[in-house]
Amino acid sequence: MSQATSEAPVSTFAAPRFPIRRMLRHRSFVIGAAGLGLIVILAAAAPLITWHDPYAQDLMNRRIPPIWYAWFWDHPSAGWHHPLGTDNLGRDYWARLVYGARISLLIGFSATLVSGLIGTFLGVAAGYFGGRVDLVISFIITTRLAMPVILVALATVALLNSTLLVITMVLGLLLWDRFAVVMRSATMQARSQEYVTAAKAIGCSTPRIILTEILPNVAAAFTVIATIEMATAVLYEAALSFLGLGVQPPLPSWGLMLAEAKEDIFFSPWMITLPGIALFVLLLSINLLGDGIRDLSAPGGRS
Amino acid sequence: MNFEGLIAGTIAGLVLAAGSAQAQQAENKLRWSSTVSITAPDPYYNFHREAMILNGQLVWDTLIYRNPQTGEYEPLLATSWKWIDDVTLEFVLREDVKFHDGRSLTSKDVVYTYNYISDPANKINVQSNVNWIKNAEEIDEKTVRLNLKSAFPPALEYVASLHAILPDGFFGNDGKAGSNGGLIGTGPYKFDEFVPGSTMQLSRWDGYFDGSPKGKPNFSEVEYRAIPDPSTQMAELLSGGLDWIWYVPKDQAGPLSTMPGVVVNPAETMRISFLSYNVRDMEGGNPLQDIRVRQAIAHAIDRDTIVKQVVGQGSTAITAPCFRTQFGCQQEVTQHPYDPEKAKALLAEAGYADGVTLDLVANSSRDRAWVESVAGYLSAVGIKTNVQLLQYAAASERMASNRTHLFMGDWGSYGINDVSALLNNFFTFTPDDMARDETVSNALKAAAATIDKDTRIENYDVATKRIAEQVYWHPLWTNPTTYAHQADLEFQAFPDENPRFFQVKWKD
Amino acid sequence: MLVFALKRFVVGILVMLAVSTITFTLTNVAADPARTIAGEGASAADVEAIREAYGFDRPIIVRYGEWLGGALRADLGDSYRQRRPVVDVVMERLPVTMSLGGLAFAIAILAAIPLGIIAGLRPNSWIDRASLTFALIGQAMPTFWFALLGIVVFSVTLKWLPVSGSSSLSHFVLPAVVLAYYATPTLMRLTRAGMIEVMQSDYIRTAKAKGLRTGKIVLKHALRNAILPLVSVAAVQFGFMLGGSVVVETIFAMRGVGYLAWESITYSDLPVVQAIVLTIAAIYVVLTLAADIMNAWLDPRLRSN
């Protein structure tokens, strides 16, 4: 670690360090990427690794506990047929978890896409043009920050419909503030760089400068915020579901599964623990990945 | 409570907090809870049974009392009553009844109550409970007449269960409960404190009149606390912070009953669940206008299995659109037994062999597994549903504005043992009426406009049969209510979903 | 300084105005208030009558103007459900939420700053890794799961704390800890990052070159600079916590604004929802103003311009 040296020894003779190698050496990046990768693969390969329809009810086989109840407590109905048991409608828990990953990832990803677009647009505009544009956009950001996300989201979802689309859009329309704030300052920094001044001097058009000079330079910051916001969106969806206004059944989102099993915390804790762990691993992975990307994209690359 | 009060309360609470848990029985206090937060202390500006009935009957009394065991009416505030004609009821009041502030009950109080609640301008919450009343008039100090707009056969049902008698001027001039003389009634308990949205504290009223069928108060205090999360309620019950809860989720009832010191009691209620079909014209067409689709849906649902596996103990599958003990409930109607093959065939016949997608709105305060299991059976025959769980008001709005195909709801008839309290709400061109069938509506209105039993039966026969034959409603099951309470509490449940706390007591 | 405060005040007013416009539009366009007031079993005629009586048939601009006029006189209308002034309904719930938020905030600060300092002084040490792990778990754990777990362990099993309610300090402990854990990671990581950055700064080297002791360097020279960015973020976090109290208050049945909000949303009691959003926005505006003032007090550079 090279710290605090006003003249950090520049080692230009050293072999150029491959980012891949640096990435692989970064522990939280590796763990985060592996966790998220695993969840994405499970979600993508859902039909191949499950042998039940996640929506197929089997009311005669409700609430079968996971396989380990057969191992440790000789539970009669637990078994490999339903390795993680069944829910209160007899749907296979493993299948619902795996298909649920799709829903949770979809919400996280789409909400982040929407918020990322809005936030980046506003942030880059504010940072690039400055002056009145900045003043107006800063005001919009402050207004947005003054509105309590979960409350406004709850109210909107309650007034409209709690469909997947509405929830995703509402979260996307509410969670752009961090993008805007960070993109704004990143753009301001990039704008004052010599190459931008040079581009202006040779008469490049504004859209062209933004596209070719500014955006590539704020991409790293974007990725970091995107991971944070993705985790936030997933967490908010879970909270909305918990309060009864999230994704509607029978969609198997992890938040909804947690919410459906909340009363089971006393007597069948596995029902809330399994989606809880899944959500925890997802959020942990995204956060670790975000930390990793931030470290790796920072100049000097702290380990 | 102001902020200083909160601070003082915190400090006091900190001192008391430790040893309070098990000390309740010694204090002879009943602590009960439910998910709803009660925002008005009186029984009229409320939607919730908890305030309208459970608490209402502790603080106030009705004119007459219906014995839940025998089903007979007994004297309460009125010693006698009679029908003068089809639209006039006369009551003679007891002599010895006092309000919590010591003054005696007179005709003025009864007249004030009925005239106040029946005036549409005063906008009490459930208009259907009072909108058949024209007015009340004082005959003498102890005699009162109730004038009806038209014949209303179940009138006494309402009088006995929902019309708590308030003291004269209770709402003052500003419409605020208790603004004139406090939150007083004649009931066995009096209000100590009411915190909107949170708690109600009652204590025994030693001056409660002798000979009331409700009996003298058994507890020195009764406390209600709103706890929105059922898991929290169970935790409170298990840790000794509550004595009585209800609507315990079905799947928790079994394991909860194995816990020491806790009794779980699933009981059937008069509340029935049903699936109601929208047969009006809708934008982009409405598949439900084809009766075969409605029949297919009816045949697709295995009520017996759902009842047995999901709804649980205390519930029965029903085939008629009403509760069996209700007056006018005709059981001999067209049946639609579970038959998925027939359902598929009917769908194919109707031109939906490849399936159809429908909007389904359901009441979010019920167990979501119920609607999910129904949706599951529908999807098994090729009917996809977009399920929306909404509070009743919001769901009702969807029905009124023609924005849903299906509504899965339930209705408890306010414990009124008469079909009019159920079907007249849904089939007489009310906002919730999605069938809009003249025949049904006319029959129901005719039945409700007379006290002649035969005419009534005849008309209800027409209505229920047509509803079943045209498949406007698909009756599902009776809702159970699962109560859970401390084992040393003596509690009996009745199908009218009315826990009578005045009868509850600690075991000796 | 005065000009600065005045400017911020004006911006705050404008923000409130914008928030009120958004919420009013949202709650009046997306729902039919007349139907909500009419309630269960009301006839179409009833609904129409209410629509006229309450004036819901007039254009939204007119209604907004009227509502805004009322708001200026601290009159936000009546609750549909409770039929009494919204201001009363919200105000009587505010103390619980503010106490909960305040306690949670205090816990979060008391956990985040010392941990952040220690972690920031020894990056990559075991204690740093432990605090980062603690923060990561906090970020990844859904609040309600943690809350239910807390009830099972501390209230039902150990019986140390009451399950629910808001009548005594002991009722506040568990919810406050749950809420605090939600805000701690951000504050801790920020303190840590600030500490790492500041400890590498030239003036810390200067302080060391003066021979100052480590304690003095950290507490006098480093901390004040390290927490500068924390102040404004802490204000935002406090706002988040007020929002997060919806979940916590619902689980612990606390008589606060969050629980009221959830309830009002489920019963479509829109004037109350509006008022709560506006109240939280106002608290946010006040807090950010306070944060700016505190920052100016901590950092003389901000005072001079």
Added chain:
Amino acid sequence: MIDASATAVAVKPLRAQTVLEVKGLDVRLPTQSGILHAVRGVSFDVALGETVCVVGESGCGKSMTSLAIMGLLPNGAVRTADRLAFSGKDLTGLTERQMSDLRGDKLSMIFQEPMTTLNPVYTIGDQLTEPLFRHRRIGRQEAYEKAEAILERVGISGAKRRLGQYPHQLSGGLRQRVVIAMALMCEPQLVIADEPTTALDVTIQAQILHLLKQLQREFGMGMLFITHDLGLVARLADRVVVMYAGQVVESGPAKDIFERPVHPYTQGLLRCIPIPGRTERGGRLGAIPGMVPSLIGGIEGCSFRSRCPAALPRCANETIELQDLNGSHSYRCVLDAAAGNDAWKRNAGSMEKTA
């Protein structure tokens, strides 16, 4: 400028009391890609009243050397030395606590960036008096009086008012004066000045240099002046230490170094600055093409060879030791110093083509 006597032995100063002795100083920094060998066997002395300049490019280890003396190396850095003594007292064995007793008292340092060296959130007075409270038993009023006196001494007018001001209210030049005053608060025996004028305007640079020189004379302290600017060295130094890639490549009395530089690197550096009377009017200033090698891992042979116009094959694998030229002047090169060659004149053409 004071001449160093030609009769002095080795790098020992002629003048009286040696305040700082450095011998075989090594600094190693662990990095992601390996151990960075920032300072390699550096030796020199400083006497009271004497100014020693350490010159070199960025990254040559001169700042690391000064931080190593102060005991302010970054976390993880390892310092070893054959001898590192202050006023005869061995510094290598001191605990952090003992070291901090010395810092700011007898041994103080002036840093490069006046803009960031002062803590932005405390007043000048507060920061100036800190060393006094730390190292002297002194009352508040007395401390502030002394601070005011020293501020006046470093040429700040209205000193009393300045004490209540914050750093951002001062110009760069004023701030650097404050930093200097801060280093002088406890009347140190040795001041290490790490590029104290680099960040300043040229006119202010001159004032500050003048001030430093004056103060040094007045306080009679030793000064170790770190710089990359040979122009300053010429005006300030009694003796010069030239560093390259962590090593001392040439050291000796200032006059000797400027008049008879031996090491090609020193020669190259001198070509980069105009020296009155020596640089031809209208002639081109030189530059040293190429880049400093990585200091990570071991370095074989001469570290300058890749940029050296006179490099020989043997430079690649021989370990080159410091050679004594005349008792006070030494250099690290295989070339014969006596020949008086100018490596750059001979080979400049070929190097510039490749550059």
